[in-house]
Amino acid sequence: DDPNLIKVIDxxxxxxLMDLWYTENHQDDTKFSIKVQEHIHxxxxxxxxxxxxxxxxxxxxxxxxxxxxxxxxxxxxxxxxITHIPMAVNPSIKKVLIIGGGDGGTAxxxxxxxxxxxxxxxxxxxxVVRLCQQYLPLTASKLDQDxxxxxxxxxxxxxxxxSADGSYxxxxxxxxxxxxxxxxxxxxxxxxxxxxxxxxxxILINQHESPxxxxxxxxxxxxxxxxxxxxxxxKVYQFHMPTYPSGHWLFGFASKKYDPIxxxxxxxxxxxxxxxxxxxxxxxxxxxxLPTYVKNELDNA
Ligand code: SAM
Numbered sequence: 355d356d357p358n359l360i361k362v363i364d365x366x367x368x369x370x371l372m373d374l375w376y377t378e379n380h381q382d383d384t385k386f387s388i389k390v391q392e393h394i395h396x397x398x399x400x401x402x403x404x405x406x407x408x409x410x411x412x413x414x415x416x417x418x419x420x421x422x423x424x425x426x427x428x429x430x431x432x433x434x435x436i437t438h439i440p441m442a443v444n445p446s447i448k449k450v451l452i453i454g455g456g457d458g459g460t461a462x463x464x465x466x467x468x469x470x471x472x473x474x475x476x477x478x479x480x481x482v483v484r485l486c487q488q489y490l491p492l493t494a495s496k497l498d499q500d501x502x503x504x505x506x507x508x509x510x511x512x513x514x515x516x517s518a519d520g521s522y523x524x525x526x527x528x529x530x531x532x533x534x535x536x537x538x539x540x541x542x543x544x545x546x547x548x549x550x551x552x553x554x555x556x557i558l559i560n561q562h563e564s565p566x567x568x569x570x571x572x573x574x575x576x577x578x579x580x581x582x583x584x585x586x587x588x589k590v591y592q593f594h595m596p597t598y599p600s601g602h603w604l605f606g607f608a609s610k611k612y613d614p615i616x617x618x619x620x621x622x623x624x625x626x627x628x629x630x631x632x633x634x635x636x637x638x639x640x641x642x643x644l645p646t647y648v649k650n651e652l653d654n655a
Pocket of ligand 1: 368418422423424432453454455456457476477478479482509510511528529531534535536537538539550562
């Protein structure tokens with residue numbers, strides 16, 4: 355009964371491809387649309403419906419089950435914020451686990467750090483990776499080019515269950531929303547396993563949805579309350595994502611040891627000389643300063 359599953363695209367006139375729009379229902383009565391120049395690819399994988407489109411303003415973009423995942427033009431925002439926040443808190447991170455992230459943008463950013471020795475990327479759907487390599491080559495650029503990266507095509511929930519204690523310094527959960535295959539990645543069981551497989555100075559970053567629309571805010575609160583139960587330090591940070599519902603999106607930062615603001619190693623991070631288009635160390639502090647209504651919701655989570 356999810357309208358996005360049924361209506362991935364709107365055709366104003368069934369026969370006229372010039373009037374093709376991708377539309378996502380952000381609320382029952384609120385839609386977000388992008389005029390489509392070309393519907394490049396459409397298939398149903400074992401796990402989800404996958405569609406690739408081309409547009410003037412956002413370049414090539416793809417959706418899973420009708421939900422926007424990545425666009426060529428704004429992906430730098432999401433991938434900067436999932437990666438560089440934890441890396442500036444602990445620039446000596448060596449072992450990284452990425453859950454999901456099939457487009458390759460998170461792996462690309464992580465692999466820019468020379469000290470990183472190993473990245474395991476666990477993506478449930480191999481078709482997402484293969485299609486992104488074909489249609490989003492700049493995002494997927496490092497997926498077959500860096501010996502430090504190993505791809506695993508399996509469920510992230512099961513992968514962390516089976517991973518050894520303390521085996522990673524950083525876990526980045528770059529998943530879909532908590533419906534379909536991503537659902538298990540928003541459970542206490544998963545967060546507990548993440549805590550167990552992280553080293554003592556490990557960091558977990560995960561999707562926290564959006565505070566603005568009620569249905570997304572509900573998921574934000576659920577994720578935060580479970581992470582607060584699991585980790586001694588659990589903070590939320592915000593960024594601006596033009597193509598996600600309401601444009602206001604959040605990640606969670608959780609750690610056994612580090613406070614993301616007090617423990618930032620700004621000088622050490624600058625010495626690495628990593629150039630970023632969205633992230634900087636001032637923004638790092640600022641993004642944890644949340645609007646009052648968001649703070650209130652999270653305090654009551
Ligand atoms: N930036 C995107 C967003 O928030 O919309 C997410 C990008 S990435 C494409 C999300 C990936 O998570 C998808 O390719 C999906 O197949 C993968 N995924 C969902 N559930 C998963 C699971 N349980 N284990 C591993 N990967 C999963």
